[in-house]
Amino acid sequence: MSAVQTFFLQGSVSTLRSPHSSVTSCRKVSVKFTVSCCSAASPMTVVNGNVDNRPSDRSEVRLGLPSKGRMAADSLDLLKDCQLSVRQVNPRQYVAEIPQISNLEVWFQRPKDIVRKLVSGDLDLGIVGLDTVCEYGQGDKDLIIVHDALEYGDCRLSLAIPKYGIFENVNSMKELAEMPQWTPERPLRVATGFTYMGPKFMKENGLKHVTFSTADGALEAAPAMGIADAIVDLVSSGTTLRENNLKEIEGGVIVQSQAVLVAGRKSLMQRKGVLDITHEMLERLEAHLRAVGQFTVTANMRGSSAEEVAERILSQTSLSGLQGPTISPVFCKRDGRVTADYFAIVICVPKKALYKSVQQLRAIGGSGVLISPLTYIFDEETPRWRQLLSTLGL
Numbered sequence: 518m519s520a521v522q523t524f525f526l527q528g529s530v531s532t533l534r535s536p537h538s539s540v541t542s543c544r545k546v547s548v549k550f551t552v553s554c555c556s557a558a559s560p561m562t563v564v565n566g567n568v569d570n571r572p573s574d575r576s577e578v579r580l581g582l583p584s585k586g587r588m589a590a591d592s593l594d595l596l597k598d599c600q601l602s603v604r605q606v607n608p609r610q611y612v613a614e615i616p617q618i619s620n621l622e623v624w625f626q627r628p629k630d631i632v633r634k635l636v637s638g639d640l641d642l643g644i645v646g647l648d649t650v651c652e653y654g655q656g657d658k659d660l661i662i663v664h665d666a667l668e669y670g671d672c673r674l675s676l677a678i679p680k681y682g683i684f685e686n687v688n689s690m691k692e693l694a695e696m697p698q699w700t701p702e703r704p705l706r707v708a709t710g711f712t713y714m715g716p717k718f719m720k721e722n723g724l725k726h727v728t729f730s731t732a733d734g735a736l737e738a739a740p741a742m743g744i745a746d747a748i749v750d751l752v753s754s755g756t757t758l759r760e761n762n763l764k765e766i767e768g769g770v771i772v773q774s775q776a777v778l779v780a781g782r783k784s785l786m787q788r789k790g791v792l793d794i795t796h797e798m799l800e801r802l803e804a805h806l807r808a809v810g811q812f813t814v815t816a817n818m819r820g821s822s823a824e825e826v827a828e829r830i831l832s833q834t835s836l837s838g839l840q841g842p843t844i845s846p847v848f849c850k851r852d853g854r855v856t857a858d859y860f861a862i863v864i865c866v867p868k869k870a871l872y873k874s875v876q877q878l879r880a881i882g883g884s885g886v887l888i889s890p891l892t893y894i895f896d897e898e899t900p901r902w903r904q905l906l907s908t909l910g911l
């Protein structure tokens with residue numbers, strides 16, 4: 518460990534004025550740490566999760582899901598939409614199952630513990646926000662993001678400063694770093710719950726004289742209370758910052774976050790069944806997320822041939838579908854002869870363009886327009902699966 522450390526205090530740091538308070542090193546916040554007991558000769562080791570990182574001999578595959586907070590319900594909803602409903606006998610029980618996938622245990626944990634347990638090997642897969650992976654994974658190369666965009670939990674980890682006082686004309690990280698106010702005796706005081714990402718970011722941005730304090734919530738109050746000059750916290754709509762007279766600045770976004778599916782490299786490579794379950798989950802997630810926001814539109818259209826109908830459809834900007842329209846003749850018997858005066862067309866249309874598509878279909882002679890939501894769009898190959906295999910060197 519280097520001589521100069523980053524200090525984290527709970528609450529005010531106004532009494533801390535030593536040169537040690539400047540950020541010159543970015544110490545890993547301990548997943549494993551040692552505390553002195555009564556006798557200095559017998560240290561006690563406290564570990565989050567698996568004590569000595571020995572691979573356990575369990576045969577079940579374990580998926581960690583957030584037990585509380587805003588990610589919990591959305592994670593269950595997403596899995597349900599992928600026909601992977603989690604069956605939990607009662608809400609205080611922390612283990613559950615997904616009947617469609619045998620040999621999979623679902624464990625409900627706090628998001629930060631999901632990441633820690635992926636690192637320790639006590640979980641194999643997990644769903645959490647990318648911010649939590651960055652903060653508690655601390656750049657661990659064995660944490661692999663299998664799906665990076667589950668499309669909920671959107672937020673960003675940002676640095677914010679007051680709109681007023683000495684910060685009134687400060688609008689970028691460069692300007693913040695160049696402020697003459699920050700000295701070893703009077704460093705920039707930052708309040709954050711992100712005690713790994715916060716110091717790392719400040720160091721990367723060349724801020725030399727910085728101290729950090731930490732609290733468990735309502736960090737936006739710290740500047741007005743005189744406890745901090747700036748904060749590093751999650752921002753989504755920006756309302757909390759605005760209500761507290763704080764602003765984000767150029768270059769101050771540390772991580773753009775949303776829910777992700779993460780796995781441990783060792784689990785993927787060594788534990789039987791993990792790779793297969795990951796493949797199935799990835800296929801369902803990708804196919805479902807592709808289908809969200811798309812509708813299938815079917816309609817009838819009079820025409821002399823399938824090609825002639827196709828030309829009419831493709832002349833319209835909103836009707837090209839995923840790979841072009843599917844057109845099938847609708848046969849009927851007229852005067853004893855089987856003819857195809859009508860064609861049935863099927864296209865996929867993005868939700869946003871739905872009404873425009875219906876208007877365009879009608880304009881070129883479409884009738885009997887039926888619209889149904891899509892559950893899955895399976896492609897020939899799952900791009901993220903190929904990416905995962907290449908990351909694993911398989």
Ligand SMILES: Nc1ncnc2c1ncn2[C@@H]1O[C@H](COP(=O)(O)OP(=O)(O)OP(=O)(O)O)[C@@H](O)[C@H]1O
Nearest residue numbers: 585586587588646647648649670671672751753774
């Ligand atoms: N305002 C927000 N809008 C959208 N997503 C958010 C927001 N705040 C946090 N998140 C995302 O949801 C995750 C969980 O946040 P949540 O607030 O539920 O738990 P927490 O802050 O870690 O715990 P707690 O608030 O109970 O102490 C975050 O890691 C982040 O990815």
Ligand SMILES: O=P(O)(O)OC[C@H]1O[C@H](OP(=O)(O)OP(=O)(O)O)[C@H](O)[C@@H]1O
Nearest residue numbers: 734735750751752753754755756757758
């Ligand atoms: O940009 P906004 O949409 O206003 O959201 C940002 C706020 O949401 C989170 O707090 P949360 O609601 O989780 O409360 P907490 O501080 O108790 O975690 C985050 O810590 C911000 O305070």
Ligand SMILES: [Mg+2]
Nearest residue numbers: 586587734751
């Ligand atoms: Mg929160």
